[in-house]
Amino acid sequence: MDLKVIDHATCTFCGCVCDDIQLHADDERIHQAKKACVLGKAWFLNHTAERKYPDALIDGKEATVDEAIAAAAEHLYQADMPLVYGMSNTTCEAQRECVEMADHLGGLLDSHTSL
Amino acid sequence: MGGKVTCTLGEVKNRADFIVYWGGNPAECHPRHFTKYTLMQKSPFLPRGRKDRTMVLVDIRETKSAKASNIFLQVRPGKDFELITLLRAMIKDQPISEAQVAETGLTIEQLQDFVSRMKAAKYGVFFFGMGLSMTRGKHMNSAALLTLAAEMNAFTKFVAMPMRGHGNVTGADVIMRWQTGYPFGISFNRGYPRYNPGEFSTVDVLVRGDTDCAFIIGADPGATMPQPAIDHLAKVPTIVLDPHVTHTSKLARVHITTAPAGISAPGTAYRMDEIPLPLRPALKSPYPSDEEVVRRIKEALLEKPDWMGERPQMLQNQI
Incomplete structure (x- = not known):
């Protein structure tokens, strides 16, 4: 198994978003997160590449991503006042898609900031 | 920037000689904030690093961050807005009463010392956390602190920045x-x-x-x-x-x-x-x-x- 080193990795655990982390990883997991703080180390080392959870769940039953996407779109389409909420632990690219979706739905859009 | 009087952390690292954390606990929630940006770094403007900087912690209890601070001001819970309003009055030499000061849980000497240090600073920063923005008064507290930072610019360079929580x-x-x-x-x-x-x-x-x-x-x-x-x-x-x-x-x-x-x-x-x-x-x-x-x-x-x-x-x- 190859061990790769990633320099200047970015940690998104807290608002500091430190971008000087050195990660040592193989295909399965991250073994070392140099320069990261206690919180950052836990963040990097606790995530693995294994399939820990089912791809998707519909009403508590396992489903494929395609089925779940169709079900999600149907629920959102049927709603009179859908709400899009969260967007903290995700990328700006995904946030942009969320804004466009909320606009198209004519719904509500909100983040953690309002809590 | 949403109208805030603010700056980047790079400026804080290079220039800020007066750092105030208000209602936050960076020692435990943002562990690298001190070492990367606010306290430990040396720069051409602050060649002695930590020795050239003053840190004040304003919080309702003595957290781990208090150990890193030069001055700890223990404000009575829910009295942040009152304290900020008093400070806004004091920087402009407007009259305040003893009863108003007593309400915040601090003494007039502590407030006078804080005001003179703020005015003497070359570059001051307020970092405010959820202890300010999520308690009684909520966004009015943040607005008051941002106003105080803006008003301090009549005397010296002052900015404010929220200590944001998780990730993005x-x-x-x-x-x-x-x-x-x-x-x-x-x-x-x-x-x-x-x-x-x-x-x-x-x-x-x-x-x-x-x-x-x-x-x-x-x-x-x-x-x-x-x-x-x-x-x-x-x-x-x-x-x-x-x-x-x-x-x-x-x-x-x-x-x-x-x-x-x-x-x-x-x-x-x-x-x-x-x-x-x-x-x-x-x-x-x-x-x-x-x-x-x-x-x-x-x-x-x-x-x-x-x-x-x-x-x-x-x-x-x-x-």
Whole structure:
């Protein structure tokens, strides 16, 4: 198994978003997160590449991503006042898609900031 | 920048000689803040590093951050707004009463010392945390502190910056501001964005029962929100996108597992001073990214007949 080193990795655990982390990883997991703080180390080392959870769940039953996407779109389409909420632990690219979706739905859009 | 009097952390690192943390505990919540930006770094303007800087902690209890500070001011819980208002009066030499000072739990000597240090500073910064913005007074407290920072500029350079919590919450503000003109609490139900926290903010919407479908991404309201809000999430169809099966996933109708951002999904995240940084994922995930899933849901929605008919404003023109 190859061990790769990633320099200047970015940690998104807290608002500091430190971008000087050195990660040592193989295909399965991250073994070392140099320069990261206690919180950052836990963040990097606790995530693995294994399939820990089912791809998707519909009403508590396992489903494929395609089925779940169709079900999600149907629920959102049927709603009179859908709400899009969260967007903290995700990328700006995904946030942009969320804004466009909320606009198209004519719904509500909100983040953690309002809590 | 949303109207704040603020700066980047690089400026803090190089120039700030007077640092105030208000209602936050960076020693435990932002462990590298001191060493990377605010206290330990040396610069051409602050050649002796820590010795050239003064740190004040304002909080209701003596947290671990108090050990790192030069001065600790223990404010009475819920009296932040009163304290900030007194400081705003004192910098302008306006009269204040002993009773008003006693109410904050501090002495007049402590306040006078704080004011003279603020005025003597070359570059002052307020970092404010959830102890200020999430307690009695809420956004009025933040507004008061931002005003104090602005008013201090009559005497010396002063700025303020919120200590943002998890990950890319700053990015959410920035993206919403870019796309809609507002940072959060937005409704599109008239076909154009409207902003009204209290009416469109999620807790209020859920507690009132004003939504009939919730799409949750990168958040776990099932673990953090008040019970009436969670009860409403369980009642309506809820859709969750998360790398883990969360509390919210358990009460949701649809859960989709996604790749965790920064670990196995690429993209951009904003630092608390609104600097965008690229993510460098180390692992390959068996799951799709948030971006891909949201885009596919959006595309599935676009295939259905448009419920609104003529659209007055289309945001995607800006994208």
